[in-house]
Amino acid sequence: MxxxxxxxxxxxxxxxxxxxxxxxxxxxxxxxxxxxxxSLDVSQGEVLVVIGPSGCGKSTLLRCLNGLExxxxxxxELKGEVITRPxxxxxxxxxxxxxxxxxxxxxxHLNVLGNVLLGPxxxxxxxxxxxxxxxxxWLERVGLADRASSFPRQLSGGQKQRVAIVRALTxxxxxxxxxxxxxxxxxxxxxxxxxxxxxxxxxxxxxxIVTHEMAFARAVADRIIFMDEGAIVEQSAPDGFFESPESExxxxxxxxxxxxxxxxx
Amino acid sequence: xxLDFVIACAPLFxxxxxxxxxxAFWGIALSLALxxxxxxxxxxxxxxxxxxxxxxxxxxxxxxxxxxLFFLYYGLPRLGILLEGRxxxxxxxxxxxxxxxxxxxxxxxxAVGRTQIEAGLSLGLNRVQLxxxxxxxxxxxxxxxxxxATAIFLMKETSVFSIVALPxxxxxxxxxxxxxxxxxxxxxxxxxxxxxxxxxSLLFAxxxxxxxxxxxxx
Numbered sequence: 001m002x003x004x005x006x007x008x009x010x011x012x013x014x015x016x017x018x019x020x021x022x023x024x025x026x027x028x029x030x031x032x033x034x035x036x037x038x039s040l041d042v043s044q045g046e047v048l049v050v051i052g053p054s055g056c057g058k059s060t061l062l063r064c065l066n067g068l069e070x071x072x073x074x075x076x077e078l079k080g081e082v083i084t085r086p087x088x089x090x091x092x093x094x095x096x097x098x099x100x101x102x103x104x105x106x107x108x109h110l111n112v113l114g115n116v117l118l119g120p121x122x123x124x125x126x127x128x129x130x131x132x133x134x135x136x137x138w139l140e141r142v143g144l145a146d147r148a149s150s151f152p153r154q155l156s157g158g159q160k161q162r163v164a165i166v167r168a169l170t171x172x173x174x175x176x177x178x179x180x181x182x183x184x185x186x187x188x189x190x191x192x193x194x195x196x197x198x199x200x201x202x203x204x205x206x207x208x209i210v211t212h213e214m215a216f217a218r219a220v221a222d223r224i225i226f227m228d229e230g231a232i233v234e235q236s237a238p239d240g241f242f243e244s245p246e247s248e249x250x251x252x253x254x255x256x257x258x259x260x261x262x263x264x265x
Numbered sequence: 266x267x268l269d270f271v272i273a274c275a276p277l278f279x280x281x282x283x284x285x286x287x288x289a290f291w292g293i294a295l296s297l298a299l300x301x302x303x304x305x306x307x308x309x310x311x312x313x314x315x316x317x318x319x320x321x322x323x324x325x326x327x328x329x330x331x332x333x334l335f336f337l338y339y340g341l342p343r344l345g346i347l348l349e350g351r352x353x354x355x356x357x358x359x360x361x362x363x364x365x366x367x368x369x370x371x372x373x374x375x376a377v378g379r380t381q382i383e384a385g386l387s388l389g390l391n392r393v394q395l396x397x398x399x400x401x402x403x404x405x406x407x408x409x410x411x412x413x414a415t416a417i418f419l420m421k422e423t424s425v426f427s428i429v430a431l432p433x434x435x436x437x438x439x440x441x442x443x444x445x446x447x448x449x450x451x452x453x454x455x456x457x458x459x460x461x462x463x464x465x466s467l468l469f470a471x472x473x474x475x476x477x478x479x480x481x482x483x
Contacts, residue, residue, distance in 0.1 A: 091390070101383070
């Protein structure tokens, strides 16, 4: 990726300035309560990894943070600005919150450069030549400079996901949300995407990552959030969490991975 | 086969063909605009417009063009609205075509996945930008085969224009048939339609290939 790759370990928990503050976030789909009072702070440069069983609400949590899901109650603050009041200009907030999806969601009718430039040029009204230079340098950093004029259907899953990450990054977001971004990838392509994310983490980008890649979670996270049934059950430093989880539910959850890993061998 | 007759009549057919083409062009162009508006009214669930669009589509699709023209040309003057034959033709074709085009666009719009829209929203695109840069291009690519088929259908529908006293191809052929020379007239009629519609068909085939190329599949 770049020279910051050689720095030892992740940036180490951020520098304290708070980027995101979530209080008592509640979200239901009909009768079903998906998020049951989530409170969480994320500081500048911190890498937060959210894990937990399917349906525990982790993806919904991310989607609430950029307004793709309206919340029922609670409060979200982005750099001191409450973004959950009625009348919030989500188009403006979303420029500050980058999102990468499980299924890439590149725009199939635009080539790689077109995908990456849509936000900076149309939304942020940046000058095209300058935005293009920026985009190309990002593409180069993720190893895709030569695919700038390719269309999404000509790319592998791993390449598509790297483009999707660049598409979010060129907006210069204050925080990046990754929603199970390797879950749809063939195993041999997972690594290339995780490497990009690890590089970003080491550069000090503030990130919230929802993933089932436990080894990656341990390597990249400053803090692990374990969620179950819409609530945060446990949060701790990665080594502590993976070696001796405090809660019974986290232990059981990690055991499932143990088991499946043993079976695979 | 009377070649002299064919040669003598060729300019007449050319003039009528040109009239047919120009009326069809305007009818198709306006159909596209009307169809897109009607489809968008449905897509965005615009309160009253959405119902109006639905009613319009049913009305236009379920009545023959000939009856619609009859109404415009012979019915409206009784209400004090006098329209020229050409105007009637273009309005009639647009009224009919708009409904089919609306259905074509609707098919395209519903084919654009919710997750694509979310991806656009996540970049901070507003509603207009989202429509223009994400939804419409993809919807159009899906709708193009139906749009092309509809355009060709509309070109053929022009053959009823003679009832509003327009000297189009059909009108001319009927005129000539009265004077005998039925084989030649019929042949030239068929040829004329072929000559104007075949290039359009080929153009659309090319367009469809382009649309397929532009997109789609993973």
